[in-house]
Amino acid sequence: MPITQLSSTSYKLFADYHTHPQGHRVQRYTQTLLQPWAESARRLGLTEIAFTDHDRYHAGVDFDEIDRLRDRNPDLRIRAGIELDNDPVHSPAGQNWVEKHWDKLDFVLGSVHFLDRVDEMFDSVPDGATQFEGKNIDALYASYFRRVREIAATGLVDCLAHLDLIKIHGHRPSAEIGSLVNETLDFVCAQNLAIELSTAGWRKPVKEAYPGDAIMELAMKKGVPFTTASDAHSHAQLGDNFSILAQRMASFGIQHVCVFERHNRIQLAL
Ligand SMILES: [Zn+2]
Numbered sequence: 001m002p003i004t005q006l007s008s009t010s011y012k013l014f015a016d017y018h019t020h021p022q023g024h025r026v027q028r029y030t031q032t033l034l035q036p037w038a039e040s041a042r043r044l045g046l047t048e049i050a051f052t053d054h055d056r057y058h059a060g061v062d063f064d065e066i067d068r069l070r071d072r073n074p075d076l077r078i079r080a081g082i083e084l085d086n087d088p089v090h091s092p093a094g095q096n097w098v099e100k101h102w103d104k105l106d107f108v109l110g111s112v113h114f115l116d117r118v119d120e121m122f123d124s125v126p127d128g129a130t131q132f133e134g135k136n137i138d139a140l141y142a143s144y145f146r147r148v149r150e151i152a153a154t155g156l157v158d159c160l161a162h163l164d165l166i167k168i169h170g171h172r173p174s175a176e177i178g179s180l181v182n183e184t185l186d187f188v189c190a191q192n193l194a195i196e197l198s199t200a201g202w203r204k205p206v207k208e209a210y211p212g213d214a215i216m217e218l219a220m221k222k223g224v225p226f227t228t229a230s231d232a233h234s235h236a237q238l239g240d241n242f243s244i245l246a247q248r249m250a251s252f253g254i255q256h257v258c259v260f261e262r263h264n265r266i267q268l269a270l
């Protein structure tokens with residue numbers, strides 16, 4: 001379990017900005033698929049959720065169905081989003097789709113899921129761990145953060161997902177990665193992007209939130225805005241571990257989260 005310093009302040013998180021209604025295959029958006037997410041949000045006391053399915057499943061996204069869901073759930077702010085990654089096979093089509101639908105999208109997450117293998121996400125558990133075998137871990141970290149800067153540079157993303165996903169299987173760099181992270185966060189600032197505070201890492205072999213403490217502190221110093229995120233692949237996972245994330249944020253003195261409407265970032269107090 002993550003160790004967090006309990007603070008006298010405790011927050012109630014209200015937004016989950018990383019969710020996958022389609023899971024890991026194309027499933028057309030329907031009220032049957034989406035309504036359980038609205039119900040989970042309401043049950044958890046969330047008032048705002050963003051759907052961010054992987055761009056390779058963009059064929060399933062239906063903006064009219066999202067509008068219908070909004071009409072049926074007027075107490076919730078439901079944001080249309082996508083998680084755009086560096087998939088060497090599918091992301092060129094994904095980028096085109098994002099450009100085409102930019103005005104209908106509230107929010108685009110940028111992610112790096114691929115290193116040198118074109119056919120396997122390095123973050124698949126457990127298989128992706130083989131991509132680290134016999135490799136120079138410091139070089140993999142450098143390569144990963146270079147790819148993060150590349151996705152940030154597309155101009156097609158509002159926020160970066162799981163910024164230190166490269167640690168997912170528990171591989172740690174031997175060298176200081178401070179300058180690598182510093183350079184990446186400076187680039188995030190220059191591009192005016194947010195980064196997410198994600199609970200997903202607590203479910204993974206690394207058993208640590210994304211990003212880790214040192215990156216979070218540096219991001220705070222630089223004034224990088226944060227979203228809150230579970231990366232839920234099922235409506236039962238929505239807001240996963242948000243009470244622990246709230247404690248973690250309180251212990252760091254984070255008092256704001258941001259939300260997005262048609263790519264406009266709005267900073268809200270907790
Ligand atoms: Zn991801």
Ligand SMILES: [Zn+2]
Nearest residue numbers: 018020083231
């Ligand atoms: Zn995701």
